[in-house]
Amino acid sequence: MRLLSISALFMALASAFLLYSLNYDARTLEARLRAQEATAETIRADIAVLKAERAHLARPGRIEPLARAQGLKPIAERQVVKMREIENRLITGSATPR
Amino acid sequence: MSQYRRPVIISPGLPQRRNRAPWQRHGRAHTRDMRALTVSLSVLAMSLAIAGQLVHLALAGQTSMTTTLSHPIANSFARPDIVDRHGRLLATDVAMPSLFADPSRVVDPNVVVEKLSELLPGLDREALRRKLSDRGRRFVWVQRGVSPAMAQQIHNLGLPGLSFKQELKRAYPAGRLAGHVLGSVNIDNKGLSGIEQHIDAVVGADPVLGAQRSRKAPVQLSLDVGVQHALDDELARALRRYQATAAAGVVMDVNSGEVIAAASIPGVDPMQPAQHQETRRRDRVAGGSYELGSIFKAFTVAMALEAGLVTVNTKLDVTKPLVEGRHTIRDGHGGGRPLSVAEVFTHSSNVGAGLLALAAGPKRQKLFLDNFRLLTPIKTEAGRVAAPQLPEQWQRIEQITIAYGHGMAVSPLQFAAAYSALVNGGSYVAPTFLRRVAGESVPRQRVLSHATSRKMRTLMRLNVTDRAGTGGRADVPGYRVGGKTGTAEVASVGGYKKKTVISSFSAAFPMDEPRYVVLVSVFEPKGNRNSGGAITASRNAAPTTGRVIRRIAPLLNVMPAGTVTALSAPR
Structure with a gap:
């Protein structure tokens, strides 16, 4: 009986210690998780800002004047041809720059 | 204390007392032993409970904990x-x-207000001073x-009490x-x-509570940024070119109802909500209904063809004005001879359109327009579309004026959706600002026969290619543009203003198998050098539409063709 009591007491103390260490580990892990989540959130926010900046810089209202300044123009209907027509021209040798 | 001890009787046949189990004992020893047993069993039970909980935790792993608040903070x-x-x-x-x-x-609200005002000029100084002087508060927004x-x-600035x-x-x-x-x-x-x-x-x-971004998937619109910019740009150019007060345009996929672009100039900056309240910046595509003029004749002619009242070659006597009560309807460019239904369309004859409406009758006219959702309010994801304005009575004069787009007003968006049904084979598809998923079944309702839709496409193309047509300036080589002009006088107290108009061009392309409808409206254009002194749609809205199509057709993967095909002569 005494042996049983001592064993039980030992088990209780061991369990308490185990619980304490588990609790401690869990808190440490939670702190790490929170830190990593905060980092991920910061990175997501940074990515969102970068995407917004890229979209702002690539907006057609900004690109168009820059493109026109480089001598570019919207596609004209004569510039659109089917692949078959190009092949025919190459075969007949009638491909001439326009 | 008595030293008396109970005599121990040693008997070879009986077990010794100290070796007995507690429940076999009697007296004080029995009580003591029972207590010890109880304590031991309790400790054992607690130990087993803790061990069991540990095993449970080890096997169950991490449990998710959720805290629910009664009210979102x-x-x-x-x-x-x-x-x-x-x-x-x-x-x-x-x-x-x-x-x-x-x-x-x-420390000193006045110093804080003065220093912040230098950096933030729009700050309400008095309100801020009042808020900062209230020492009972622990939190006030500044900016x-x-x-x-x-x-x-x-x-x-290093001011205490301020934080971000x-x-x-x-x-x-x-x-x-x-x-x-x-x-x-x-x-x-x-x-x-x-x-x-x-x-x-x-x-x-x-x-x-803080700055946590949404985890939801992006909302994908039907708009195409490239097409939207081209439409915006051309409308802004039309505004300057024709000295107009405003311009509006919409590009719509005729088969899916997706709005590819919708612009109203002057526009609004979404970052400044107050601009939405400015009258001159109101949304003229969906936020207002207007008499759109002769572009409505497309529905009048389609109604007459669909009902079998006429063919495109039927001649109508448009040589005399149409008199109804105290109203007289005349043609600006009739030619002084009877016109075929095709010519009524291409010459934009008000008298001819009025005759067709009278032949159809009020019931049929109302039912036809209602089928195209032109008489009832519609709604899109961007909000309510301005409700159509209809006449209180639908008498003969209303029949006639509505036949050429006066007497009832609709929003350009509602008109474009109805116009799509005229050219897409005859099915009405509700307009949407959300992108449809590939393979998604699109709700559609048949409102016109294939044959009539084909005839209307031919007439619209004819209106652009024919020398007598009013839409010649909308043509774009290769992209088979068809459409109808409309110049509507703006109503005012006691009648219509002669020199103040809304000029519109409703187009579709490519006309052999239309994919897109483009509607452009120019509000109150002036006759100047750029428009040959005219304010009619053929001189402002039509060329603007042509310029829009020239820019957006390549973006929309519409292949140009050298010749017009698949357009047989109208019957």
Whole structure:
């Protein structure tokens, strides 16, 4: 009986210690998780800002004047041809720059 | 104390007393032993319970814990991004610092107000001074959504009691582009109008305490940023070119009802919600209904053809004015001879259209227009579309005027949706600002026969290619444009203003198998050098539509063709 009591007491103390260490580990892990989540959130926010900046810089209202300044123009209907027509021209040798 | 001890009787046949089990004992020893047993069993039970819980924890792993609050505590809302049909960003949330103060820690409110006013000129100084002087408060907003650079400057002032909190702020990287469609949000990032309001109502904006971005998938619109810009740009050019007060345009996919572009100039900046309230910046595509003039003749002719009242070759006597009561309807360009139905369309004869409407009768006319959803209000994801304005009575004079687009008013968006049904084979498809998923079945309702739709396409193309047609300036080589002009006088007290008009051109392309409808309206254009002194749609709205189509057709993968094919002569 005494042996049983001592064993039980030992088990209780061991369990308490185990619980304490588990609790401690869990808190440490939670702190790490929170830190990593905060980092991920910061990175997501940074990515969102970068995407917004890229979209702002690539907006057609900004690109168009820059493109026109480089001598570019919207596609004209004569510039659109089917692949078959190009092949025919190459075969007949009638491909001439326009 | 008595030293008396009970005699121990040793008997070889009986077990010794100390070796007995507790429940076999009697007296004090029995009580003591029973207590020890109880304590031992209790300790054992507790140990087993702890061990069991440990085993349970080890086997069950980490449990998720959720804390639910009875009321959401939030200072802003996280919203999903808005992207165009190709995934290009139109609206997003970015974290920005917001300035707040703790009045109990502010040393001198006057100094704080003076120094902050130098950096933030728009600050309401009196209101801030009042708030900072209330020492009972621990938190007051000073300025929400300041730029990081400004936040640094404020921080450098070193004023105690001021601090920053990261908040989500809506940003629109494309600026004014599609401002009317996108709508706006309030200071708490809640949707006020347009697609932003649709997100709150349908998709959901999540209340957040800090600057946590939404995890929801982006809302994909049917708009194409490239097409939207081209439409915006050409409308702004038309505004200057024809000295107009406003211009509006819409590009719609005739088969899916998707709005590819919708612009109203002057536009609005989604970052400034107050602009939505300015009269001159109102959305003329969906936010107002207008008498659109002769572009309505397309419905009148389609109605007469569908009912079998006439063929495109039937001659109508349009040589005399149409007199109804005290009203006389005349043609501006009749030619002084009977016109075929095709010519009524291409010459834009008011008398001819009136005769067709009278032949159809009021019941048929109303039913026909109602089938095309021109008489009842419609709604899109961007909000309510301005309701049609209809006459109180539908007498003969109303029949005649509605036949050529006066006497009833609809929004350009509602008109474009109906016009799509005229050219897409005869099926009405409700307009939408959300991109349809590939393979998604599109709800459609047949409102016109294939044969009549084909005839209408031929007439519209004829109106652009024929020398006598009014839409010649809308033609774009290769893209088979067809359409109808409309110049509507603007109603005022006591009648119509002769020199104040809304000029419109409703077009579709490519006309052998239409994919897109383009509707352009120019409000109150002036006759000047650019329009040959005229204010009619053929001189302003038609060429603007042509310029729009020239730019957007390659973006929409419409292949140009050298010759017009698949357009047989009308019968």
